[in-house]
Amino acid sequence: MAKKDLSVIVVGGGFGGLASAIELTRHGFKAHVFEASPDLTRQGRSTSKGM
Numbered sequence: 001m002a003k004k005d006l007s008v009i010v011v012g013g014g015f016g017g018l019a020s021a022i023e024l025t026r027h028g029f030k031a032h033v034f035e036a037s038p039d040l041t042r043q044g045r046s047t048s049k050g051m
Contacts, residue, residue: 007032 006029010021013035021031 006030009034
C-alpha cells in the first residue's frame with residue numbers, strides 16, 4: 001500500500017497538531033485534523049526566556 005493511500009487522523013488543532021498534519025501531508029499522507037474547540041482562540045500559555 002502506497003503512502004498516498006493512507007489517511008491519518010490528528011487529534012488536536014494546536015501548534016503540534018497542525019505542524020504534524022503539515023509534515024504528514026508533505027510526506028504524502030492524507031491528514032485529517034479534529035479539534036474539539038468550536039472557536040479559534042488561544043487556549044494555552046506562551047513561554048519566554050528573559051535575559
